[in-house]
Each structure stands twice: as C-alpha cells, then as structure tokens.
Amino acid sequence: MFKYDIIAKEGRARAGIFHTPHGDLQTPVFSPVGTQATVKTLTPEHLKELGASLVLSNTYHLYLRPGDEVVAEMGGLHQFMQWPNPMLTDSGGFQVFSLAKTRKIDADGVTFKSHIDGSTHRFTPEKSISIQENLGADIIMAFDECSDPNDQAYSKLAMERTHRWAERSLNAHTRPDQALFGIVQGGINPDLRAESAAFISSLPFTGIAIGGLSVGETKEEMHNALDIVTPLLPEHKPRYLMGVGTPEDLINGIARGVDIFDCVLPTRLARHNAAFSSTGRLNLMNANFKRDSQPIDANCQCYTCRTFTRAYIRHLIVAREFLAGTLISIHNLYALVNLVKDIRISIIDGTFESKVPEWLQTWQGNAARTATKAHS
Amino acid sequence: MFKYDIIAKEGRARAGIFHTPHGDLQTPVFSPVGTQATVKTLTPEHLKELGASLVLSNTYHLYLRPGDEVVAEMGGLHQFMQWPNPMLTDSGGFQVFSLAKTRKIDADGVTFKSHIDGSTHRFTPEKSISIQENLGADIIMAFDECSDPNDQAYSKLAMERTHRWAERSLNAHTRPDQALFGIVQGGINPDLRAESAAFISSLPFTGIAIGGLSVGETKEEMHNALDIVTPLLPEHKPRYLMGVGTPEDLINGIARGVDIFDCVLPTRLARHNAAFSSTGRLNLMNANFKRDSQPIDANCQCYTCRTFTRAYIRHLIVAREFLAGTLISIHNLYALVNLVKDIRISIIDGTFESKVPEWLQTWQGNAARTATKAHS
Numbered sequence: 119m120f121k122y123d124i125i126a127k128e129g130r131a132r133a134g135i136f137h138t139p140h141g142d143l144q145t146p147v148f149s150p151v152g153t154q155a156t157v158k159t160l161t162p163e164h165l166k167e168l169g170a171s172l173v174l175s176n177t178y179h180l181y182l183r184p185g186d187e188v189v190a191e192m193g194g195l196h197q198f199m200q201w202p203n204p205m206l207t208d209s210g211g212f213q214v215f216s217l218a219k220t221r222k223i224d225a226d227g228v229t230f231k232s233h234i235d236g237s238t239h240r241f242t243p244e245k246s247i248s249i250q251e252n253l254g255a256d257i258i259m260a261f262d263e264c265s266d267p268n269d270q271a272y273s274k275l276a277m278e279r280t281h282r283w284a285e286r287s288l289n290a291h292t293r294p295d296q297a298l299f300g301i302v303q304g305g306i307n308p309d310l311r312a313e314s315a316a317f318i319s320s321l322p323f324t325g326i327a328i329g330g331l332s333v334g335e336t337k338e339e340m341h342n343a344l345d346i347v348t349p350l351l352p353e354h355k356p357r358y359l360m361g362v363g364t365p366e367d368l369i370n371g372i373a374r375g376v377d378i379f380d381c382v383l384p385t386r387l388a389r390h391n392a393a394f395s396s397t398g399r400l401n402l403m404n405a406n407f408k409r410d411s412q413p414i415d416a417n418c419q420c421y422t423c424r425t426f427t428r429a430y431i432r433h434l435i436v437a438r439e440f441l442a443g444t445l446i447s448i449h450n451l452y453a454l455v456n457l458v459k460d461i462r463i464s465i466i467d468g469t470f471e472s473k474v475p476e477w478l479q480t481w482q483g484n485a486a487r488t489a490t491k492a493h494s
Numbered sequence: 495m496f497k498y499d500i501i502a503k504e505g506r507a508r509a510g511i512f513h514t515p516h517g518d519l520q521t522p523v524f525s526p527v528g529t530q531a532t533v534k535t536l537t538p539e540h541l542k543e544l545g546a547s548l549v550l551s552n553t554y555h556l557y558l559r560p561g562d563e564v565v566a567e568m569g570g571l572h573q574f575m576q577w578p579n580p581m582l583t584d585s586g587g588f589q590v591f592s593l594a595k596t597r598k599i600d601a602d603g604v605t606f607k608s609h610i611d612g613s614t615h616r617f618t619p620e621k622s623i624s625i626q627e628n629l630g631a632d633i634i635m636a637f638d639e640c641s642d643p644n645d646q647a648y649s650k651l652a653m654e655r656t657h658r659w660a661e662r663s664l665n666a667h668t669r670p671d672q673a674l675f676g677i678v679q680g681g682i683n684p685d686l687r688a689e690s691a692a693f694i695s696s697l698p699f700t701g702i703a704i705g706g707l708s709v710g711e712t713k714e715e716m717h718n719a720l721d722i723v724t725p726l727l728p729e730h731k732p733r734y735l736m737g738v739g740t741p742e743d744l745i746n747g748i749a750r751g752v753d754i755f756d757c758v759l760p761t762r763l764a765r766h767n768a769a770f771s772s773t774g775r776l777n778l779m780n781a782n783f784k785r786d787s788q789p790i791d792a793n794c795q796c797y798t799c800r801t802f803t804r805a806y807i808r809h810l811i812v813a814r815e816f817l818a819g820t821l822i823s824i825h826n827l828y829a830l831v832n833l834v835k836d837i838r839i840s841i842i843d844g845t846f847e848s849k850v851p852e853w854l855q856t857w858q859g860n861a862a863r864t865a866t867k868a869h870s
Contacts, residue, residue, distance in 0.1 A: 154813040184809040192805050200801050425576050429568050433560040437530040440816050
C-alpha cells in the first residue's frame with residue numbers, strides 16, 4: 119500500500135514518489151500545518167489552489183479537542199476536515215513537552231496537564247498510536263521524547279526512551295493503510311545522533327523522521343546533525359525533517375537528503391503580517407505600503423499576488439480584517455510549497471546543485487528574525 | 495448608462511434588471527456588506543461562488559481608513575478590493591449618527607469625531623459625494639440624516655434637512671458612471687413619510703432609497719412605512735431599502751415593491767456562530783452538534799453545506815479557528831442571496847404571492863433574537 123520510488127538523485131538530494139492510500143506524494147514536499155484539523159484561515163480549496171499535497175495535523179490538539187473518537191465517528195480526519203489528499207499526524211510527543219502545562223515522564227509514558235483546561239491526561243506509545251489510528255492519517259509517527267539539545271545527559275536519556283517507545287509503537291500499530299515512521303533523536307551530540315539513526319533504521323518502519331531539530335540549536339548544529347544522520351538511513355525509505363522550516367532550511371535540508379518537511383512558519387508569520395518575498399521578508403503593516411500598487415512579490419504567481427496590491431493588504435491589516443491573514447497565508451504557503459516543487463524539478467533536471475547558491479541568496483533574507491521553535 | 499427594466503410584476507412585487515457600468519443587476523437583489531472594502535473573512539471568489547452580484551461598502555469607514563484618496567489612487571473601490579461586479583456605497587450619514595464618538599449637526603452638514611482615534615472631521619452633502627466619487631461605486635447615495643423613529647419632532651427636522659441635502663447632493667454629483675439615489679426619511683410618521691416620498695420622487699435621482707427603517711421600530715411600523723412610501727415612488731426607478739434585513743424582512747419588503755436590500759446580519763451572525771436554516775436559526779456552538787454529521791442545513795446547496803458537517807464547524811468554533819466564521823458567513827450569505835433569487839423567479843413565474851406564506855413559515859424562526867440595528 120505504501121511504496122517509495124526514487125526517480126532522480128543529485129548529490130544527496132532525492133526526487134521521489136511516495137505512494138499513499140490518498141494519492142501519490144511527489145517528494146521533496148513541504149506540508150502546511152493544520153494543527154486543529156484546519157490550516158488556519160484557509161479552506162481546503164485554498165490549499166488545493168496553492169498547490170499543497172500533504173497536510174499535517176496534531177495528535178495532541180485533536181485528542182484534547184474535539185477528541186480522536188469524535189473524529190473517528192465522523193469518518194476520520196480526511197473526511198472531518200475534507201482534505202482528500204495525503205495527511206500526516208505527529209505523535210503528540212513534541213506538544214506534550216512544549217505546550218502542556220506540566221508533565222511527568224517515566225519509562226512507560228508521560229502524564230501531563232492540558233494547556234486548555236489543566237485536566238490530567240496520559241500518553242504512552244500505545245495511546246499515541248491508538249489516537250493516530252482513530253484520526254486515520256496516511257503517515258503516522260512513533261511516540262518520541264524531544265530533548266533540550268543543549269542538555270547532553272538528558273538527550274541520551276530521551277533518545278533511549280524514544281528507542282523503547284519506537285519498538286512499542288511498532289507493536290501497537292495495526293492499520294495497514296497507515297505508514298508508521300520512526301523518529302531519530304539524539305540532540306546535537308554526533309554520537310547519539312549516529313546511534314539513534316542506526317537503531318531506528320534497524321526497525322521495520324515505513325519511513326524515518328528526524329526529530330529534535332529546529333528547537334533552539336544553531337543552523338550549523340542542524341546541518342551537522344543532518345550530515346551525520348541521513349547517510350545512515352536506508353535509501354528507499356522517505357525521510358521527514360519535523361517542524362522545519364525557513365526557505366533556507368528547506369534548501370539545506372533537501373541538499374542533505376531530506377524528502378518531507380512541515381512548519382507552521384508560513385501561517386504564523388501571516389498572522390503577524392509578515393510575508394516571504396524574493397527580495398526579503400516584508401512587514402506588510404509598514405506605512406510605506408499605504409499607496410503601493412504592487413503585489414507582495416512581483417515574482418510570485420499565487421492567488422494573492424495575482425489579485426491584490428500591497429496597499430489593499432496593508433489596509434486590511436490596519437482595519438483588523440481577518441482576510442489579511444488569509445491572503446498572506448496563501449502567499450507564504452505558496453512560496454514554500456512551490457520553492458520545494460521547483461527544487462524537485464531541478465533535481466530531476468540535474469541542475470539543483472548549480473542553483474543552490476542563487477536560491478539561498480534569494481531566500482536568505484526571509485530567514486532573519488525567525489522564531490525557530492515553530493512546531494505547532 | 496443606467497437603465498432599469500421591469501420584466502415582471504406580481505401585486506406590488508417587481509422583478510427587473512438594473513443596468514450598471516459593472517454589469518446587470520437582476521432585481522430583487524440582496525447585497526452583502528463589505529464595510530471596510532471586504533466582506534468580512536471572505537475573498538471575492540467566495541462571494542462569486544455564493545452568487546452575490548452587488549456588494550456594498552461604507553463611505554464613513556473608507557474615508558477614515560485607508561482614505562478615499564488612497565482608494566482613488568489605487569484605481570477605485572472595484573479595483574482596490576477586486577470586486578469586478580456592481581458596487582454601492584452609502585453616504586456615510588448613518589454611520590456618522592450611529593458610530594462616530596460625538597457629532598454636531600447644523601444646516602450645512604455634520605462635524606464629528608472618528609470612532610477610531612477621536613479625530614475631528616466634517617461631512618457635508620458635497621463632501622459625501624466627493625468621497626463617493628473617489629470610491630467610484632456604481633450606485634451612490636445622497637447625504638441624509640437618519641432620525642430616531644420615536645422622536646417625531648426630530649424626524650420632521652431631519653427629514654427637512656435630508657431634503658435640502660438631497661438637492662445639494664444632486665448638484666454636487668458629477669460622474670455619469672455613478673447612479674445617485676435619493677433617500678426617503680420621515681421616521682414612522684405616515685404624513686412625513688408621504689411628504690418625503692413625494693419630494694424625493696420629484697428630484698432627478700436615478701433610484702430611490704428608503705432610509706431610517708430597521709433602526710428600532712416594530713415590524714408593523716416598518717411595513718406601514720413601506721405601504722405608504724412605495725406606492726408614491728416612480729415606477730421605473732429602482733428602490734433600495736437600506737440596512738434590511740432578516741429573511742422575513744426581505745420577503746415582506748419585496749411584497750411591498752422593494753428591489754434592493756443590504757444587511758450585515760448574515761456576516762455578523764456568523765461571527766457569533768449563528769446560522770440561518772430552513773428549520774430556524776442554529777447556534778453552532780451548541781454541544782448537541784459535537785457528533786452531528788449533517789450539514790448546517792440539509793436543504794442548502796452552499797459550499798459550506800455541500801462540504802462540511804455541523805460537527806466540524808462546531809469544532810472550529812470551540813477551537814477558536816477563524817475558518818468557522820468564513821464557513822458560516824458563506825452559508826448565511828448564500829441563504830439570503832438565494833432566497834431573493836428564488837423570489838425573483840417566482841415573481842417572473844407569477845407564483846410569488848402563493849409562496850409567501852410558506853417562505854414566511856420556513857424563515858420566520860430565523861428572525862427571532864435579531865439585533866435590528868444592523869447597518870454597519
């Protein structure tokens with residue numbers, strides 16, 4: 119039911135097709151994040167029109183609200199949110215560690231208090247898989263523990279727990295129409311990363327995720343971790359770099375052999391009036407745009423740029439009209455989804471490596487001032 | 495450039511075509527309100543898809559923000575908000591009286607303080623027309639004074655001032671591609687309403703608006719005012735009942751010879767999680783909908799009802815996702831726009847009067863709990 123075909127390679131960069139029950143994913147691919155079963159302010163039609171193929175949703179959030187059993191009763195997540203194409207759910211691990219009010223971790227799992235109402239809940243690998251089976255995404259994640267990258271002792275403990283939980287997640291997994299991915303942890307310690315990559319690769323997962331990056335480490339540390347991990351991964355399994363990232367991160371990640379990305383950055387920036395552009399990031403509330411009849415980015419072909427001026431979008435922001443967030447989200451998502459599509463074409467054409475310097479130069483202005491803890 | 499053809503009549507109800515520079519309006523017609531150059535949370539594509547033909551925007555709001563001169567520089571309102579079809583602007587009169595922080599009225603005009611920043615501004619008939627010429631809608635309004643319907647002495651004074659301002663608005667009007675409508679006032683006093691209808695009808699306006707209703711009077715008082723006014727109006731000018739209203743009000747207004755309506759009710763209700771339905775108004779946050787796999791209204795063909803369940807929309811509301819407002823706005827606007835389209839067909843078929851009782855019965859449950867002061 120799941121099959122990953124690599125159709126072209128250039129250096130470590132790969133272009134492939136991941137076959138899923140809800141259609142083929144052309145990789146590399148950037149996935150918009152629909153935390154609460156909706157990519158904020160957008161309809162599924164907007165997502166299709168901007169070229170999205172994969173959508174991520176969050177196990178932690180949907181377990182708490184509306185409840186994974188409600189989603190299952192409504193026919194699963196695809197049906198509930200009317201996204202007919204491939205979907206991915208995370209394991210809830212990251213959110214338990216980053217969002218929950220309090221948490222107590224033991225060898226068996228995590229007890230935590232909801233960030234919504236303070237109620238107490240418990241996640242184990244088995245519970246995470248059970249929730250994800252109720253949600254019904256095509257790609258699901260083993261339950262993992264994300265550590266502070268600067269705490270080496272904790273990174274080792276968290277990695278070891280993640281490995282036990284990976285085995286238990288595999289044992290708990292029952293639905294053949296869901297591809298279970300294991301997660302490589304190990305913080306920024308090269309030995310731990312190598313150990314984790316080897317261990318997770320040894321298990322019968324359909325794909326491999328790389329977790330615990332873009333959580334406060336430097337860009338160099340992220341690149342080093344990828345340089346250690348991806349060469350150790352099985353060639354014919356898709357690789358997913360969780361919660362990453364900026365346009366620059368996507369280019370660098372693909373160059374290091376990553377196939378799948380997700381990040382809240384495009385929609386979160388949109389809610390703060392910031393837009394990616396080929397001339398650097400723009401704050402669209404800027405008074406300079408009051409009478410600016412240009413689109414956000416003259417080089418962009420998205421609905422927003424084909425249709426509206428900066429002056430109009432600035433007016434919507436100043437007048438506190440929610441349509442501003444919708445229009446900027448469409449633009450920002452289009453920018454990343456289509457950057458990755460262009461990169462895919464270049465890998466197939468064999469021109470990727472020659473284009474990397476130009477892409478990095480075009481997009482690096484957008485990476486500045488980025489909150490990197492942008493997972494949910 | 496403007497021509498109004500009546501193509502069918504049944505009793506006092508009329509079906510017509512109002513030719514404008516941005517296309518033909520099939521009347522009767524319900525206009526969504528785009529107060530600040532956007533129908534809240536919707537793209538122009540949503541509006542086209544739900545069947546809207548006319549969109550209203552507010553002179554008072556756009557004068558204050560972003561400024562009518564900015565809109566003019568950006569090519570006018572159609573271009574600015576990318577609505578290629580007919581548009582209407584009000585005169586700003588109603589908002590000066592209902593929204594501005596303070597106001598001082600004299601024979602020449604009104605001095606008021608902005609509800610946004612308290613800054614002082616002055617509207618006169620000439621200024622209102624000048625702003626509306628900068629905005630560039632197809633249908634524009636004479637500057638008027640809307641009185642408290644229960645204050646008879648003030649109603650008379652306001653009506654007389656409205657009549658002087660109507661003449662001055664006509665004199666100030668220069669753009670042949672804009673149809674100027676005069677406004678009948680007179681509160682709920684039958685003699686004043688008749689006097690105002692006769693006076694405004696005597697002037698060379700392209701169409702006639704009926705103002706000062708749906709501002710706190712009873713339904714019976716509104717119907718009585720319409721029963722006095724519409725028989726006194728010229729047959730071959732379009733008639734616009736400003737700021738009205740509920741589905742019931744539309745049915746009753748059309749039966750009394752009204753051609754054009756606008757109201758913020760559909761979008762305002764949507765922001766409060768309330769939806770029109772053929773079984774009465776629904777509060778979609780209601781816990782009963784948590785596992786309800788039906789659409790908002792099984793009899794509705796809008797995008798929202800064709801696509802999403804009540805359970806999903808309730809989830810979006812509870813999770814505070816803005817998409818809820820978008821989806822309910824689409825539904826509520828579709829309901830009114832298409833109710834009026836169905837009524838138009840029935841007038842052409844000669845079945846309107848026979849269907850009124852059924853329509854009123856279907857829709858009256860939606861009129862309950864309505865804030866009637868719903869102009870902006």
